[in-house]
Amino acid sequence: MQHVESDPEANNRSVFGVAAGVLVTALALWALVRHFGGGAAGTGYDWDFGSLWKYRNLLASGLGYTLLFTIVCVALGLAVGLVAGLGRLSTNPVITTPLRAYVEVFRCTPVLVQLVWFYYALPVLTGIELSAVAAATLCLALYGGAFYSEIIRGGIISIDPGQTEAARAIGMTRFQLMRRIILPQAFKKMTPPLMNQSIMQLKNTSLLSVLAVPDLLYQGQVIAHDNYRPLEVYTFTAIAYFAVLFPVTIWVKRLEYGSGPKEA
Numbered sequence: 001m002q003h004v005e006s007d008p009e010a011n012n013r014s015v016f017g018v019a020a021g022v023l024v025t026a027l028a029l030w031a032l033v034r035h036f037g038g039g040a041a042g043t044g045y046d047w048d049f050g051s052l053w054k055y056r057n058l059l060a061s062g063l064g065y066t067l068l069f070t071i072v073c074v075a076l077g078l079a080v081g082l083v084a085g086l087g088r089l090s091t092n093p094v095i096t097t098p099l100r101a102y103v104e105v106f107r108c109t110p111v112l113v114q115l116v117w118f119y120y121a122l123p124v125l126t127g128i129e130l131s132a133v134a135a136a137t138l139c140l141a142l143y144g145g146a147f148y149s150e151i152i153r154g155g156i157i158s159i160d161p162g163q164t165e166a167a168r169a170i171g172m173t174r175f176q177l178m179r180r181i182i183l184p185q186a187f188k189k190m191t192p193p194l195m196n197q198s199i200m201q202l203k204n205t206s207l208l209s210v211l212a213v214p215d216l217l218y219q220g221q222v223i224a225h226d227n228y229r230p231l232e233v234y235t236f237t238a239i240a241y242f243a244v245l246f247p248v249t250i251w252v253k254r255l256e257y258g259s260g261p262k263e264a
Helices: 008-037 049-087 093-107 111-126 132-157 161-169 174-211 216-227 230-258
Strands: none
Touching: 049 093, 049 132, 049 174, 049 216, 049 230, 093 132, 111 132, 111 174, 132 174, 161 174, 174 216, 174 230, 216 230
């Protein structure tokens, strides 16, 4: 059976169409906000985004902290996920049972609950004091690792078993098999879901404000308490997250097209 290769030009049109749709929707929402939030609706509220200018350094530092924290947590999560994903391929229940328990615990509990537990409960149980940053890093790395491990495991087991048998027939070790045959092919399939999970990791950093970690949302809360302009502050915060994530989602979509089936 032959697979039809995706048309790059059509893919580009689709991407531009999505971008145009998002822009039109954003403008329509802004028009509604201006109409129902302004004097025309009788509320007397006047939008003033200029009031945020004097807080630009605080907002920039919050955005930078969010991006840096995301990069660190994604890197650590991928490392944990790779170890856990490969470990779950073992046939030894002594290895697979605790790894499965780890994955299910982190996948089946809310990340906000995990953050609070790591910061308040873990030091009580271990006697080791954790700063808010350390607790949040540990929590999000393990949380992401649980999802990354399943993506990695699924990508590996999706490879044709015949290739494994052929590699073993010519004397390849398990390490050589993974490095030269399995992982290069599996990585192409894993890239889009890994990127999608990384996007979720960035959005999860907005929960760090509950631990007073100075990310973008926390800085926004500080500013809103200072200038009494929560609508402008939180609207700007949402726009900042969108501005960072939308190009990444477009890139992921292109990766999904690129990793699709090719013509045989």
